[in-house]
Amino acid sequence: MRYVIIGAGAVGGALGGRLAQAGHDVVLVARGKQYEALRERGLVLQTPDGVHTHRLPVVDGPEALGTLRADDVLVLSVKTQDSAAALAAWGGRPVAGGGTAALRLPLVCAQNGVESERLALRTFQRVYAMCVWLPATFVEPGVARADGTPLTGILHLGRYPEGVDDTARAIAADLERSWFEAPVVADVLHWKYAKLLANLANAIEAVSGVLTSKEGIALFQRARAEGEAVLAAAGIAYTPKDEEKRIRADKIRFEPFDGSPRGGGSTWQSLQRGAGTVEADYLNGEIALLGRLHGVPTPVNDVLQERANEAARLGSSPGATSVAELTAAVDARCA
Structure with a gap:
C-alpha cells in the first residue's frame, strides 16, 4: 500500500516519516512554506533515536499527484477546520482502473475530535477513524519532532462508525512495523x-x-x-x-x-x-x-x-x- 499523507505537519510528518523509515511507500501533501521545504530539503524527523531525513515525493494538491493508485490509503491529518476543503479536493480524484477516491479508496481520519469522520462519510464510502496518541511538534517548515520512546505513538484504528476489516488490519500491521502500536478495535469511537x-x-x-x-x-x-x-x-x-x-x-x-x-x-x-x-x-x-x-x-x-x-x-x-x-x-x- 502507498500512504498519501494529506497534511504533512506534526502528526502527518511523524506518521509519514516513521512509515517511510520502515520501508513503506509514502507521499506527503503540504502547502506553502511547508511544501517548499519538503520539496527542497526533505522531511526532517527528530526523534529520541536520532534525526532522520526522508526525501519523499511531495505534492501541493491532488492534481499534482495525478491518477491515484488502487492501493493508495489516504490519511487525513489536517486540522478539522480544514477537513471539508481537503475532502472535496480529494474525493473526486480518479483511481487507476476506474472510479474515484471517494468510491474506492480507504480514508483514515488521523485527527482530534469526532467531526471529520462524519464529514468524510457523506462522500467517502470507506472511512476509518484513528485515535491519535502521538506527541509530535511542528518545529519549522520541513522539520517535525516526535518525543515518544520506545513507541512513537499509540493509534487505535477501526472502521467508522464501527467495526473492523482486513484493510484496517493491514494498515495496523504497517504501523506496527513503524514504531507505533496500532490496536484494531470495533469501538474506535470510544477511544x-x-x-x-x-x-x-x-x-x-x-x-x-x-x-x-x-x-x-x-x-x-x-x-x-x-x-x-x-x-x-x-x-x-x-x-x-x-x-x-x-x-x-x-x-x-x-x-x-x-x-x-x-x-x-x-x-x-x-x-x-x-x-x-x-x-x-x-x-x-x-x-x-x-x-x-x-x-x-x-x-x-x-x-x-x-x-x-x-x-x-x-x-x-x-x-x-x-x-x-x-x-x-x-x-x-x-x-
Missing part, C-alpha cells in the same frame, strides 16, 4: 471520545500556557466534568481513564534528546505559528454542540472555545492570557 475529553485542555493550554499550575488543572477538571455530563446525557460511551492508563502504561516515555523543552499540544502550536485558526470549534465546541442538543449547559467550554478562537483571530501568542483571567471569565459566565 476518540475519551481523547476528546482530554483535548478539552487544549484551549486552556493555548490561551494560558502549558498546563502545569494547580489553577490550570482545576479549570481543565471543570471543563472535563462538563464534557462527561454532556456525553452521559447524549448516551455516548467512552473509554474509562483507568483503561486508557492500563493500555498505554509506560509504552510512551518522554526523554529529552536535544536540550529543548517540549512545547504544548496542537492548539498551542497553531497559535505559536500564527495559523489564524484553531480546532476549538471541534473540541470544546463539540461539547457545546452536544450540550445544546441535549439540554446541558456548557458555560466552561463555551468560554474556552470563544477565547481560543479570539486568540487565533488576534494572532496572540500562546499563554498571552493568565489562568486567573481565564478562570474569572468562566466564573462570570457560570454566575
Whole structure:
C-alpha cells in the first residue's frame, strides 16, 4: 500500500516519516512554506533515536499527484477546520482502473475530535477513524519532532462508525512495523471520545500556557466534568481513564534528546505559528454542540472555545492570557 499523507505537519510528518523509515511507500501533501521545504530539503524527523531525513515525493494538491493508485490509503491529518476543503479536493480524484477516491479508496481520519469522520462519510464510502496518541511538534517548515520512546505513538484504528476489516488490519500491521502500536478495535469511537475529553485542555493550554499550575488543572477538571455530563446525557460511551492508563502504561516515555523543552499540544502550536485558526470549534465546541442538543449547559467550554478562537483571530501568542483571567471569565459566565 502507498500512504498519501494529506497534511504533512506534526502528526502527518511523524506518521509519514516513521512509515517511510520502515520501508513503506509514502507521499506527503503540504502547502506553502511547508511544501517548499519538503520539496527542497526533505522531511526532517527528530526523534529520541536520532534525526532522520526522508526525501519523499511531495505534492501541493491532488492534481499534482495525478491518477491515484488502487492501493493508495489516504490519511487525513489536517486540522478539522480544514477537513471539508481537503475532502472535496480529494474525493473526486480518479483511481487507476476506474472510479474515484471517494468510491474506492480507504480514508483514515488521523485527527482530534469526532467531526471529520462524519464529514468524510457523506462522500467517502470507506472511512476509518484513528485515535491519535502521538506527541509530535511542528518545529519549522520541513522539520517535525516526535518525543515518544520506545513507541512513537499509540493509534487505535477501526472502521467508522464501527467495526473492523482486513484493510484496517493491514494498515495496523504497517504501523506496527513503524514504531507505533496500532490496536484494531470495533469501538474506535470510544477511544476518540475519551481523547476528546482530554483535548478539552487544549484551549486552556493555548490561551494560558502549558498546563502545569494547580489553577490550570482545576479549570481543565471543570471543563472535563462538563464534557462527561454532556456525553452521559447524549448516551455516548467512552473509554474509562483507568483503561486508557492500563493500555498505554509506560509504552510512551518522554526523554529529552536535544536540550529543548517540549512545547504544548496542537492548539498551542497553531497559535505559536500564527495559523489564524484553531480546532476549538471541534473540541470544546463539540461539547457545546452536544450540550445544546441535549439540554446541558456548557458555560466552561463555551468560554474556552470563544477565547481560543479570539486568540487565533488576534494572532496572540500562546499563554498571552493568565489562568486567573481565564478562570474569572468562566466564573462570570457560570454566575
